[in-house]
Amino acid sequence: xxxxxxxxxxxxxxxxxxxxxxxxxxxxxxxxxxxxxxxxxxxxxxxxxxxxxxxxxxxxxxxxxxxxxxxxxxxxxxxxxxxxxxxxxxxxxxxxxxxxxxxxxxxxxxxxxxxxxxxxxx
Amino acid sequence: xxxxxxxxxxxxxxxxxxxxxxxxxxxxxxxxxxxxxxxxxxxxxxxxxxxxxxxxxxxxxxxxxxxxxxxxxxxxxxxxxxxxxxxxxxxxxxxxxxxxxxxxxxxxxxxxxxx
Numbered sequence: 001x002x003x004x005x006x007x008x009x010x011x012x013x014x015x016x017x018x019x020x021x022x023x024x025x026x027x028x029x030x031x032x033x034x035x036x037x038x039x040x041x042x043x044x045x046x047x048x049x050x051x052x053x054x055x056x057x058x059x060x061x062x063x064x065x066x067x068x069x070x071x072x073x074x075x076x077x078x079x080x081x082x083x084x085x086x087x088x089x090x091x092x093x094x095x096x097x098x099x100x101x102x103x104x105x106x107x108x109x110x111x112x113x114x115x116x117x118x119x120x121x122x
Numbered sequence: 123x124x125x126x127x128x129x130x131x132x133x134x135x136x137x138x139x140x141x142x143x144x145x146x147x148x149x150x151x152x153x154x155x156x157x158x159x160x161x162x163x164x165x166x167x168x169x170x171x172x173x174x175x176x177x178x179x180x181x182x183x184x185x186x187x188x189x190x191x192x193x194x195x196x197x198x199x200x201x202x203x204x205x206x207x208x209x210x211x212x213x214x215x216x217x218x219x220x221x222x223x224x225x226x227x228x229x230x231x232x233x234x235x236x237x
Contacts, residue, residue: 006165112168113158113167
């Protein structure tokens with residue numbers, strides 16, 4: 001089955017530093033990658049959508065200069081939290097999507113999630 | 123826009139009890155519907171899915187049927203186990219063209235199963 005590897009699984013960094021999170025699709029080509037943020041006991045908040053080789057599309061309210069997303073290949077996307085502050089502490093999850101067609105013509109999106117990264121900024 | 127409403131938790135059950143977590147949706151066209159499960163400290167795992175009306179998704183004893191007439195996709199399990207304790211998310215994605223279509227999630231329901 002489809003596997004998405006996300007690293008690191010947890011990271012602690014000092015305030016003002018930058019942290020990079022990697023998301024790799026191991027056995028399929030991910031045409032689109034999604035980055036989510038999840039606060040404790042809450043649902044997933046979509047931050048941005050990225051297609052390979054193009055700029056990411058950010059959701060309203062997400063600072064694109066703070067959360068840099070790079071999708072250089074069909075198997076790798078990275079999220080860099082720049083100049084991190086304690087309020088950026090959260091659980092970040094990536095998801096890779098591949099497009100599938102069904103016999104009756106409807107497209108079905110397969111989504112595979114990474115295992116998440118717990119970021120703590122101190 | 124698309125939206126997913128699922129019953130708020132937390133839900134606490136005894137082992138072997140029957141589980142229902144309600145989920146209704148609002149969407150244009152014919153979306154695909156999903157249930158995801160999240161164990162503590164982990165990412166999301168696909169539990170089951172259905173891509174068209176009247177489809178029944180099933181996995182690990184869980185079932186959900188795509189009901190277009192009631193726009194619902196309720197999750198059920200006949201006999202829960204302690205290991206089923208997790209957060210369950212109902213979600214939908216559009217079905218029309220392109221892989222850029224985003225998943226829309228419900229708020230999640232925390233299930234705790236006591237021995």
